[in-house]
Amino acid sequence: MWLAKTRVSITIDDKIAKAIELYYREKIKIAAEKGESIPKLSNIYEEIIEKGWEKSFQKKK
Numbered sequence: 001m002w003l004a005k006t007r008v009s010i011t012i013d014d015k016i017a018k019a020i021e022l023y024y025r026e027k028i029k030i031a032a033e034k035g036e037s038i039p040k041l042s043n044i045y046e047e048i049i050e051k052g053w054e055k056s057f058q059k060k061k
Contacts, residue, residue, distance in 0.1 A: 020044065 024044050031038050
């Protein structure tokens, strides 16, 4: 079953924006090192929404 996508608009503060940017850059770096395609920023926001803020930014141990 496919769910319809909905466009949303959010406002975030500078601190969160910088954290998301750093997270996105890390994802790009990992993808580039592995020779994979670069993720879209919109997919990063979807990931954050799906997993929640804390789970998206947790470091793997």
